[in-house]
Amino acid sequence: MLIIFGVALALYLITASSRGRFPFSKNIISSPAPMVTPIPTPDETLNWKTYRNEKYGFEIKAPKFIVENDDLSYVRLSNFIGPTEGIDEGEYLIEVFLYNKNQVSSCGVQVGRENPVSMGTYTGYKGRSMGEVLCLENSDKQILISVISSGLGDISSQILSTFKFIEPNQSGQPCIQVITPARNPETGEIRDFPTPCDVPLSWEKI
Numbered sequence: 409m410l411i412i413f414g415v416a417l418a419l420y421l422i423t424a425s426s427r428g429r430f431p432f433s434k435n436i437i438s439s440p441a442p443m444v445t446p447i448p449t450p451d452e453t454l455n456w457k458t459y460r461n462e463k464y465g466f467e468i469k470a471p472k473f474i475v476e477n478d479d480l481s482y483v484r485l486s487n488f489i490g491p492t493e494g495i496d497e498g499e500y501l502i503e504v505f506l507y508n509k510n511q512v513s514s515c516g517v518q519v520g521r522e523n524p525v526s527m528g529t530y531t532g533y534k535g536r537s538m539g540e541v542l543c544l545e546n547s548d549k550q551i552l553i554s555v556i557s558s559g560l561g562d563i564s565s566q567i568l569s570t571f572k573f574i575e576p577n578q579s580g581q582p583c584i585q586v587i588t589p590a591r592n593p594e595t596g597e598i599r600d601f602p603t604p605c606d607v608p609l610s611w612e613k614i
Contacts (some may be wrong), residue, residue, distance in 0.1 A: 435452060451572050459485055464506055468553070469570035471563075473502065480593055480612070481506040500557035501539075507550045508611075511594065515543035527586070528573050534580065540564040542571060589614050 454471040461478060462495065473485040483504035488496070488583035495501060512518070525542070527533075530551070532544035539556030553571055555564040588604045590611040591597065 443448060453566060454569070457569060459483075459502075461504075463503075463572070464551075465574045466504070466551070467570075467572060468502065468504070468567065470500070470502060470567050495558045499558040500567070501556065502562060503554045505552045505554075507552075508592070508594075509545060509550050512550055515552075516543050518552065521545045530573070534568070540568045542568050549567055574580045 416420050439598035448460075453469050456471050457473060458467055458469050459473065459475065460467040461483060464481075464483075468485075470485065470487070472487050474487070474489060475485055476489075479485040483506075484501065485502040485603075487497045487500075515532040518534040519537075519541055521533055523534040524531070525534055525541075525544070528543055529546045531546075532542065535543075537554070539554055541555075542553045544551050553568060555567045556562045586604070588601045589598060590601060590613045592599075592611050598614070
């Protein structure tokens with residue numbers, strides 16, 4: 409009798425389970441995994457001070473700086489006053505050199521060709537010397553930006569990443585078709601150019 413009952417119970421459980429009636433046979437519905445929204449990395453350079461050079465058509469940002477020189481073809485910015493040699497902890501120095509293409513070696517020779525970059529009509533390379541260096545050139549101009557810092561982590565790379573060229577019209581100096589005389593301060597040569605925008609970066613308009 410017990411055997412017959414056991415067989416009947418087993419048959420019932422099997423049948424109930426196949427029809428979803430057995431309480432332990434219910435399908436378990438798993439909850440979808442919660443979506444993780446990535447947190448955007450804040451732009452630390454957003455509120456930095458901007459140095460803008462309308463004459464040579466570029467800008468660069470840093471947490472703070474003093475403009476020590478921006479005459480002719482050389483710009484020097486820093487967060488300290490003193491000599492370049494032996495920068496102390498927490499200090500940084502930004503230097504921008506502007507050349508005629510035929511005055512200097514190519515960017516590849518000066519910086520190395522490991523990290524090519526392009527920016528508008530300029531191409532060039534990033535590298536390291538005493539600090540972070542960016543060299544850019546086009547058919548007749550070259551610009552070299554150097555950032556040296558001490559004890560400030562990756563700030564040299566951050567400063568260098570903010571460098572950009574300014575479109576000619578942003579400076580309020582549209583390239584009107586007017587003959588523009590200019591002088592090369594290195595050689596004293598004077599030449600007429602078809603528009604103000606054709607004057608090389610390191611030349612002085614007269």
